Amino acid sequence: MDETIVHAYGVVDGNEPLTGFPPGIADTHVWVFDAEGFGAIVSRLPAEGFGIQDWEQNASNVSWLGRVARQHHEVLQYACMNTAVIPMRLPSLYRSLESLADTLHAASDRLMQDLGRIRGKLEWAVKVYRTPKEERAAAAEGSTSGSEYLLGRSRALSARSADREQLRERVGEIHDTLGEVSVEYVRNQPQDAALSGRREQMLLNGAYLVNRVDEPHFLELVSEIADGSLAEGVMVEVNGPWPAYNFTGDAGSIAAEAVR
Amino acid sequence: MSSDGSGLQRMPAGRGTPDYVPTHPRSDSLADVLERVLDKGIVIAGDIQIRLLDIELLTIKLRLLVASVDRAREMGINWWENDEYITQLEDEAGKDQLGDLNRRLEALEGRVAESPQVESTRVGREGGRRGQG
Numbered sequence: 001m002d003e004t005i006v007h008a009y010g011v012v013d014g015n016e017p018l019t020g021f022p023p024g025i026a027d028t029h030v031w032v033f034d035a036e037g038f039g040a041i042v043s044r045l046p047a048e049g050f051g052i053q054d055w056e057q058n059a060s061n062v063s064w065l066g067r068v069a070r071q072h073h074e075v076l077q078y079a080c081m082n083t084a085v086i087p088m089r090l091p092s093l094y095r096s097l098e099s100l101a102d103t104l105h106a107a108s109d110r111l112m113q114d115l116g117r118i119r120g121k122l123e124w125a126v127k128v129y130r131t132p133k134e135e136r137a138a139a140a141e142g143s144t145s146g147s148e149y150l151l152g153r154s155r156a157l158s159a160r161s162a163d164r165e166q167l168r169e170r171v172g173e174i175h176d177t178l179g180e181v182s183v184e185y186v187r188n189q190p191q192d193a194a195l196s197g198r199r200e201q202m203l204l205n206g207a208y209l210v211n212r213v214d215e216p217h218f219l220e221l222v223s224e225i226a227d228g229s230l231a232e233g234v235m236v237e238v239n240g241p242w243p244a245y246n247f248t249g250d251a252g253s254i255a256a257e258a259v260r
Numbered sequence: 261m262s263s264d265g266s267g268l269q270r271m272p273a274g275r276g277t278p279d280y281v282p283t284h285p286r287s288d289s290l291a292d293v294l295e296r297v298l299d300k301g302i303v304i305a306g307d308i309q310i311r312l313l314d315i316e317l318l319t320i321k322l323r324l325l326v327a328s329v330d331r332a333r334e335m336g337i338n339w340w341e342n343d344e345y346i347t348q349l350e351d352e353a354g355k356d357q358l359g360d361l362n363r364r365l366e367a368l369e370g371r372v373a374e375s376p377q378v379e380s381t382r383v384g385r386e387g388g389r390r391g392q393g
Contacts, residue, residue: 011302066290069297087301114302125292191291239289245300 003047006094009075010243011086011104011111012039021078025071026050035101038111041079042100045093055091073243080243084119086111087243114248121183121209122241126222128171128204129235163233170232171203174225181218182208186246203234207246215241 007025012018014037021030024043032039058064072090079085094100104111179185190202210218219238226236 065298066294069294070290072297073293087297089299089301089303090297111302188295191295239292242296243301245296248300248302 004044005047005050006042006097006100007045007050007072008088008092008094008100009041009043009072010079010088011115012041012079012083013115014038016083018079018082022074023071024075025068027071030075033097033100035097036105036108038104038108040100040104041075041085042097043075050093052093055093076243080122080241084115085243086114086118086248087245118209118244118247120213121211121244122215123244123246124208124210124215124218124238124240125242126174126178126204126206126208127202127237128174128206128229129198129200129202129237130167131230131233131235132200167203167233170234174236175204175206177225178206178208178218178221181214181221182210184209184247188246200235207242209244209247210241212241 007028009024009030012032014034016032016039018032018039018041021041024030024045026045026049028043028045030041030043033042058068069090076085076087080087094103175185175187185206185208188205188207190205193199193201208218222236222238229236
């Protein structure tokens with residue numbers, strides 16, 4: 001038999017009869033393993049191709065990592081639409097199901113607490129970008145030569161720089177307004193253009209833990225904000241719901257010394 | 261861009277919810293996925309320990325930054341802060357670059373005007389310019 005490594009995607013309540021997962025990493029079969037009162041969402045990865053050295057070698061290989069990250073995420077996405085799930089950070093590898101169970105046992109208080117905290121809630125992402133509106137207008141209108149184009153663009157840039165402070169305040173307001181409808185909320189570092197793949201500057205990269213019953217209200221608010229946003233020079237993007245990645249992180253991290 | 265005049269980015273619709281709300285994060289938002297699964301979520305130390313993020317930051321050579329910007333800064337990786345593409349819209353330095361580009365462009369235009377046989381080059385450049393705007 002080929003050697004395997006256990007990968008854990010996340011943790012759910014014990015006795016959670018969740019089935020029908022999408023394929024896991026490397027298209028492996030995903031199931032819920034009953035571990036010390038918790039359900040661990042797991043699959044067995046081939047040790048060949050997913051051993052420590054493979055992860056290390058592929059750590060900056062975006063196509064490898066991207067595929068693995070998506071499969072990890074899709075499993076959690078499926079789970080979160082059906083029950084409360086604590087996502088585990090990628091990668092989360094164990095030599096055996098027994099050692100995973102031991103680990104979860106050592107962390108059980110924390111896990112129980114986190115599961116209770118996120119039950120009935122999911123994460124929404126709201127991003128605000130600066131609209132390069134003036135720039136586009138300047139480029140389109142009457143620039144018959146390259147120098148006129150650049151001059152217009154340069155003027156537009158100066159005007160925008162004057163608005164910068166105002167925009168910053170507005171973005172803070174947006175974040176807090178959305179926070180009022182959320183149980184917890186966090187402002188992440190804006191993604192840089194290389195990561196977001198967008199030319200527009202990201203001003204807000206917010207994550208909001210929202211009660212499922214409050215989702216309509218939350219989205220209504222986003223919509224209202226968006227209605228006035230173009231005049232303010234920004235563009236609002238919402239997506240979700242996500243597993244509560246942003247709300248089970250550092251607070252729920254479990255120290256290495258807990259196990260062996 | 262949005263089609264309704266508001267600044268809301270419309271996303272694929274689903275399940276009878278308002279059409280700007282996807283019921284599932286778009287699976288093609290790789291940046292969002294990577295940002296979350298590599299840098300968020302619970303860390304439970306297993307018996308096989310791989311701090312992927314750290315290893316990755318030590319070896320990253322790619323233009324695509326697969327990590328939170330904060331972590332990268334802690335590690336002293338900040339190439340994008342000096343990247344023209346990213347900073348040109350922001351900095352005073354950007355204006356200088358524009359001035360410089362402007363001068364170079366004018367010089368090129370002068371040359372193009374003097375040599376009709378390179379007319380096609382000029383057309384090509386203007387096409388590219390419009391596309392960018």
